Amino acid sequence: MRLLFAFPLLLLATACVPLGTPITDPNAARRPAPGQQPPPEYYADKTIRYEDYVYNPDVRSVQCYVATGQPTEVFQPPVVPLGQSQPVTLEFDLLGSNSQRFTARLVHCDANWQPSVLTDMQFLSEINEFLITDYRTGVGTKVPYYHYKMQMPRVKLSGNYLLLVQSAGGVPVLSRRVLVYENQVQVSLRQGIPVAGAERYTLQQVDFSIGYGGVNLVNPAQEVKVLLRQNFRWDNAKYNLRPTFVRDAEQRLDYQYFNFENAFAASNEFRFFDLRSLRVMGAGMAQLDPNASPRSVVLTNEVSRNGQAYSQYDDINGQRVFENREYGNGASNGDYATVAFQLQAEQQAPGAVYVLGALTDWKLKDEFRMTYDAEARQYNTRVLLKQGYYNYYYVVARPGAAPDDVYFEGSHQETENQYDLLVYYRPPGTRADLLIGYQAITINSRQR
Incomplete structure (x- = not known):
């Protein structure tokens, strides 16, 4: 679909046109x-x-x-x-x-x-x-x-x-x-290199450009809105990004920043545990009581990974899949179990500690908030989860900001992460923001 408008007089310098409403963080x-x-x-x-x-x-x-x-x-x-x-x-x-x-x-x-x-x-x-x-x-x-x-x-x-x-x-x-x-514009995503010192080893930067040669956009520098996500999350997405270069002759918007506006903490590969069987212990499990109702599972007592060397392994970027190893069809054959998380910590973190991932809808849910046992020097929580394979992080809540997943997990630029870019535009005289471009990339992909 092409957007055709006969308003050449509106294609003025961007300084003469009111600023379009930016995409802001609703959280x-x-x-x-x-x-x-x-x-x-x-x-x-x-x-x-x-x-x-x-x-x-x-x-x-x-x-x-x-x-x-x-x-x-x-x-x-x-x-x-x-x-x-x-x-x-x-x-x-x-x-x-x-x-x-x-x-x-x-x-x-x-x-x-x-x-x-x-x-x-x-x-x-x-x-x-x-x-x-x-x-x-x-x-x-x-x-x-x-x-x-x-x-x-x-x-x-x-x-x-x-x-x-x-x-x-x-x-x-x-x-x-x-x-x-609908891909009306051409979106180009590529991995950039953070212009900094130590940040080069902990951040991942995504440079991108938007080509609009195939569609007539009115004042694209101000009216095109973009949003950048990591692992399809909304809680730490990059909002209100504006083009750094407007190339009118090439009909392209370039987004190349120098203050980490388009950079994310690379974090670490996600922790995981295998709950697909409630008869035998899977990866990440320390105890299993198959006779309890509901069944009871205690996960391995874990430690902070911040400061440790990077270890490569395949993860599913915070997602989970439901499955019953004995009978298959996790949708209706998967049972529920109470799962105990344990995290060693010599001292309390500078904020509330939560389990985070797709299992929490990427939100700081009360049931996933951990309590600190000063005598045992560890955080604990118990939640009800369905049989399956899970990825997760331990994060620290930060006032007025996205959860901090670096405090316990560390951050390494070698981490495999997925990124996607959303491009919005509202044609003049209409009442709907159209999603006119979408593109996703994987940084440090394990697939060859």
């Missing part, structure tokens, strides 16, 4: 500043949040991915081209012996993840309410649950969508962000 306002009280308990607030969120503590093991038909499809983030030849799939569990009636709907959002003013029929071809009819009970499990599954309907516009699941009475149950893109 910044919710992070408590120093001295402020922490937010309320995670599940207490039922207000709809336009982000990945779970509103009901009985809803567990949420996965939202692109159904590619491959065994690794659950690792594919919910990012699809406008044609949606491979649908976005949502799966989740409801703990308990009774099923519930759930419906889903789509909320079209702007680039800042606020509801747009579009009507449903402007981005959908059907009524915006979808009954989830694909569900089944857990089989042979000590913890009863129902497993639900649905596919997102096709949409007519690119952009940001919130897939919202609700129970009777419109009470929100969970929400997931979905990106639908």
Whole structure:
């Protein structure tokens, strides 16, 4: 699709055109500043949040991915081209012996993840309410649950969508962000080299450019908005990035920074444990009680990796996959177990310590907050998790900032990480921010 506009007089110098509304970090306002009280308990607030969120503590093991038909499809983030030849799939569990009636709907959002003013029929071809009819009970499990599954309907516009699941009475149950893109512009991502000293060994920089020769954009230097993510996370994404060079003759925007605006802490390969069997101990497990109800698992007592040499191994970039090694089909055969995390620390960290990863929706959830045992000099927490293979970090909460995963994990530029760039543009006279470009790269890929 080409954007054609007959407004040559609007192509003026960027200094004469009002600055477009930047993409800002929606999480910044919710992070408590120093001295402020922490937010309320995670599940207490039922207000709809336009982000990945779970509103009901009985809803567990949420996965939202692109159904590619491959065994690794659950690792594919919910990012699809406008044609949606491979649908976005949502799966989740409801703990308990009774099923519930759930419906889903789509909320079209702007680039800042606020509801747009579009009507449903402007981005959908059907009524915006979808009954989830694909569900089944857990089989042979000590913890009863129902497993639900649905596919997102096709949409007519690119952009940001919130897939919202609700129970009777419109009470929100969970929400997931979905990106639908169309490559109208040419996005080029490449690994850069941080212009610094020691940072060259701990940071990863992503340089990028946007070519718009095939589409007529009005004032692209100000109106094109970009967002850069690491491992498809929203909590530490780079917002409000502006082009450093505008090459009008080549119709290209270059983004090359010198103050780490486009650099991330490379961190480390993710920690992992194998919970796919609850009969024998898997990797990362120190104790297993198969007779407990629910079954009980204690993970290996771990230590900080900050200051240690880098160790290369394959991880899944913070994701997890549900599976039952004995019976397969982790969706309905996987049982739940209480899992104890242990982390040695000679002294308390300068902030609250959490387990973080896809298992927490990349959020600092109360149930994953660790308590410090001064006598044993270690952090501990116990959580209920479904059978599967997990990646995770230990992080420290920082007031007004993204979680600090370097304090316990260290940071090495050799770490394998994935990055993706989102390019938004709102054509003049329209009311929707279109996702006109998308590209992803892997730095230090292990695949040859």
